[in-house]
Amino acid sequence: MLSPQKTLDTYYLEARRDLLEVAAMLDRYDEAVKRDGAKAENESKKVSLLGAMEILAQPEHPNANRAEQLLNHFAKIT
Amino acid sequence: MAMSGVVAVCEPAFWAGFDRRHPETFIDYFAQISEFEPTRAAEFGIRHYCWVAVNPKEAENKELTNEVLRQMPEFLEKPTCLGVGETGLHKSTPNEIESLQAHVEMAMKHDQLVLIHTPHLSDKAHGTKTVLEVLAGMDVNPDKIWIDHVEEQTIEPVLDAGYWAGMTLYPVTKCSPRRAVDILEKYPRERLLVNSSADWGPSDPFTLQESIVEFRRRGHSLQAAVEIYHNNPCRFLGQNPKWDIKPITISEE
Numbered sequence: 001m002l003s004p005q006k007t008l009d010t011y012y013l014e015a016r017r018d019l020l021e022v023a024a025m026l027d028r029y030d031e032a033v034k035r036d037g038a039k040a041e042n043e044s045k046k047v048s049l050l051g052a053m054e055i056l057a058q059p060e061h062p063n064a065n066r067a068e069q070l071l072n073h074f075a076k077i078t
Numbered sequence: 079m080a081m082s083g084v085v086a087v088c089e090p091a092f093w094a095g096f097d098r099r100h101p102e103t104f105i106d107y108f109a110q111i112s113e114f115e116p117t118r119a120a121e122f123g124i125r126h127y128c129w130v131a132v133n134p135k136e137a138e139n140k141e142l143t144n145e146v147l148r149q150m151p152e153f154l155e156k157p158t159c160l161g162v163g164e165t166g167l168h169k170s171t172p173n174e175i176e177s178l179q180a181h182v183e184m185a186m187k188h189d190q191l192v193l194i195h196t197p198h199l200s201d202k203a204h205g206t207k208t209v210l211e212v213l214a215g216m217d218v219n220p221d222k223i224w225i226d227h228v229e230e231q232t233i234e235p236v237l238d239a240g241y242w243a244g245m246t247l248y249p250v251t252k253c254s255p256r257r258a259v260d261i262l263e264k265y266p267r268e269r270l271l272v273n274s275s276a277d278w279g280p281s282d283p284f285t286l287q288e289s290i291v292e293f294r295r296r297g298h299s300l301q302a303a304v305e306i307y308h309n310n311p312c313r314f315l316g317q318n319p320k321w322d323i324k325p326i327t328i329s330e331e
Contacts, residue, residue, distance in 0.1 A: 014250055017250050017254065020257065021254060021257070024230075024254075024256060024260055025256075031260075031264065
């Protein structure tokens with residue numbers, strides 16, 4: 001098992017990359033809206049992603065179950 | 079790589095994963111990439127070109143840098159050497175800046191192309207700004223300068239200053255194949271280059287093909303892809319007559 005510091009040092013760059021991909025995907029959506037002059041008919045996937053980030057942004061997760069929370073959150077999207 | 083459409087690779091003089099201590103080590107390395115590697119790549123149907131420089135990670139050693147620079151012109155004459163690179167900045171120290179200036183001066187004096195590295199991660203914005211400030215204080219031809227590893231936060235000032243801007247695709251640390259396509263969709267493409275790498279850290283040459291597939295998936299034409307991924311490099315590198323691979327036009331889509 002990794003120490004707390006080793007955990008951050010090992011996975012920080014990959015997590016950074018993944019967050020950048022999410023940011024770029026949302027930018028891609030906004031650019032598409034600008035190009036087409038209209039939002040998607042159904043924005044629930046975007047709303048779901050933003051909701052997921054709110055869950056991640058909560059400072060305390062005493063059960064260390066963010067992944068489980070996100071899976072349950074994403075399960076609401078059909 | 080050849081089977082996926084790669085016609086040429088360009089190998090910049092690079093950090094070896096450790097700091098070299100002797101000028102002779104650089105000279106042997108320059109000989110390797112300018113003499114041996116073209117023959118090795120040719121066996122696989124790929125043209126091999128190189129650039130020579132003291133890369134920024136080793137430019138802190140002034141004595142070493144000066145001695146390598148003194149011997150570099152010999153390698154600029156090699157039939158597959160495209161110019162001076164990669165020079166640039168790593169931590170943007172005074173010694174690195176001095177080395178960058180000396181490399182660019184040599185390139186301009188010998189009418190060479192220049193490939194400039196910009197720093198990784200948290201140093202990128204500051205380092206890129208410093209590179210642009212250094213170049214602004216010199217007598218350079220922007221047409222001949224490729225500033226590499228741009229990302230969303232650095233591409234605008236590079237293009238605004240008239241330089242070519244390169245996006246280097248990496249699996250983790252730099253631009254991703256999808257983000258590169260976002261940038262291609264947002265900015266004028268005339269001076270944009272996309273490249274991938276095979277080096278001392280996590281890297282994957284085939285991120286370039288991933289980017290091409292992503293570009294096509296978004297509905298861009300084959301010719302548009304060819305313009306960016308083949309023709310733009312030909313236009314920039316073709317300023318050196320040693321690069322004889324021409325831009326191509328697709329006759330039927």
